[in-house]
Amino acid sequence: EAQVTQNPRYLITVTGKKLTVTCSQNMNHEYMSWYRQDPGLGLRQIYYSMNVEVTDKGDVPEGYKVSRKEKRNFPLILESPSPNQTSLYFCASSLRQGADEAFFGQGTRLTVV
Amino acid sequence: LAKTTQPISMDSYEGQEVNITCSHNNIATNDYITWYQQFPSQGPRFIIQGYKTKVTNEVASLFIPADRKSSTLSLPRVSLSDTAVYYCLALPYNFNKFYFGSGTKLNVKP
Numbered sequence: 001e002a003q004v005t006q007n008p009r010y011l012i013t014v015t016g017k018k019l020t021v022t023c024s025q026n027m028n029h030e031y032m033s034w035y036r037q038d039p040g041l042g043l044r045q046i047y048y049s050m051n052v053e054v055t056d057k058g059d060v061p062e063g064y065k066v067s068r069k070e071k072r073n074f075p076l077i078l079e080s081p082s083p084n085q086t087s088l089y090f091c092a093s094s095l096r097q098g099a100d101e102a103f104f105g106q107g108t109r110l111t112v113v
Numbered sequence: 114l115a116k117t118t119q120p121i122s123m124d125s126y127e128g129q130e131v132n133i134t135c136s137h138n139n140i141a142t143n144d145y146i147t148w149y150q151q152f153p154s155q156g157p158r159f160i161i162q163g164y165k166t167k168v169t170n171e172v173a174s175l176f177i178p179a180d181r182k183s184s185t186l187s188l189p190r191v192s193l194s195d196t197a198v199y200y201c202l203a204l205p206y207n208f209n210k211f212y213f214g215s216g217t218k219l220n221v222k223p
Contacts, residue, residue, distance in 0.1 A: 004156075031209070033211065035211070035213075040215070041215075042200075042213050042214050042215045042216065043157070043200075043211070043213035044213075045210055045211045045212070048209055048210065048211075050209060056209070058210055058211070059210070059212070088154070090156045090157075092156065092157075097206055097207050097208070097209065099145050099147065099162075099204045099205065099206045099207070099208055101159040101162070102149075102157070102159060102211075103159075104155075104156025104157050104158070105156055106155065106156065107154060107155065107156055109154075
């Protein structure tokens, strides 16, 4: 089954404790991206990747890092999480370009206390 | 990047046809119009994409007039399970940054 898998689904952590949210897709897609969703603000893009070793900033990249060492994986790294990063996070992938049909993961609800 | 404007919310009843209009007055020649559906606490799901005239799939129809300054997503005979937020995007095909906006919250009543 074609899918985008994020882990964990839920995470509560403390300020400053580094964490990684994993994202994996099994569709051989070139384009992958991360979003955060906050009430009243819609979905905002954090980072995206056009292919292996090619990443770029979205609209809200501050406080986040990403890497794309393999085509299927695109982890989101919070080096020093802060409470304002409490949010619902989604990973997505699409075949080539951003405008191709995007497939989203189930979401990761992160709480930073 | 073409700005899109949609109604914040709409109500409908089961069995009715629902039309959600999106305005994109400054759409560019190479922009495509794409609609996504999102249920609470789930990732958005692609519904339909088009460039001009009419596109239909098993889920919805997309109507785009000749001037392309607006588009209408049509959902035939909605059910309670169609209650969701619907996002309209107008992006160049080779664009790499997404902007989803706030979308239209559709509430289908029994």
